[in-house]
Amino acid sequence: xxxxxxxxxxxxxxxxxxxxxxxxxxxxGKAGREYARSLGAPNPDLLVPLSGVTIxxxxxxxxxxxxxxxxxxxxIGFLAGITPIMHAFWKVEDPQMQQIQSAxxxxxxxxxxxxxxIFYVYNQGQDLDASLTDALFGRx
Numbered sequence: 001x002x003x004x005x006x007x008x009x010x011x012x013x014x015x016x017x018x019x020x021x022x023x024x025x026x027x028x029g030k031a032g033r034e035y036a037r038s039l040g041a042p043n044p045d046l047l048v049p050l051s052g053v054t055i056x057x058x059x060x061x062x063x064x065x066x067x068x069x070x071x072x073x074x075x076i077g078f079l080a081g082i083t084p085i086m087h088a089f090w091k092v093e094d095p096q097m098q099q100i101q102s103a104x105x106x107x108x109x110x111x112x113x114x115x116x117x118i119f120y121v122y123n124q125g126q127d128l129d130a131s132l133t134d135a136l137f138g139r140x
Contacts, residue, residue, distance in 0.1 A: 002130035006065070012114060013063025016055040016075060024052020041085050054078050062118060065131025072119035076112055083108040
């Protein structure tokens, strides 16, 4: 089962690593900042790149199994901060866009749930042979 755990962890982490590079930094970051600005997000010139670095680090920690509980907390913090701003489906009047934003909102809720599960697993005091380190925070 270690292989399943590693594959799942890597796939989950890669989602955030790729998103951080493609939508928050570089050329994609410019579009991301403009989109955030159009939705009234606070200080997109600072927070879009900063959130990109946060999810790259969080995703890498989870994928590598290196203090994955810290990585999960970084992902949870990102999702909790960004989801109600960027995917506020209740503010959208166009029915088609409302459906899209609703799907994105609840996708992020599900991802936050997955990150909570990762945090939980790493803090159960189990021997995690398939990880580079144990939990950073220890059993809670």
